[in-house]
Amino acid sequence: MVRSDVPKAELAAAQTVAGYKKLALVEQAFRQLKTVQLEMRPVYHKLDRRIRSHVFLCMPAYYLQGHMKQRLAPLFAQNGTEKHRRWSFANVLERLKAIRQERAKLNGIEFDQVTVPQADQQRILQLLKVKL
DSSP, X not given: OOOOSSOTTTSOHHHHHHHHHHHHXXXXXXXXXXXXXXXXXXXXXXXXXXXXXXXXXXXXXXXXXXXXHHHTHHHHHTOOOGGGOOOOHHHHHHHHHTOOEEEEEETTEEEEEEOOOOHHHHHHHHHHTOOO
């Protein structure tokens, strides 16, 4: 049961329920902001301007995470369930962290050495539309 103080003439029952359900999306967003992935909390800054900057930087990170999840939807769709589940957003980040680019020097010649992505890493990069 959902109750509202808005008159029925201004807001239909279905709209009231839909608005309440959207509240769950907002709560989920705050949970994601506070988890290990974005680490909005705990904040160890002492100055208000640093706290505001920290929270401000978490917002585009959350936005980027949402877009990444949309692009990775095919990967998550073929995922197993429960204990057989292979892919989570954290797993994807761990696989991407394994890709390295380093500046190498050999016989006086400097060049960039990039890790050759493995098959699963290549699939993630393709879905994200990232080229190395």
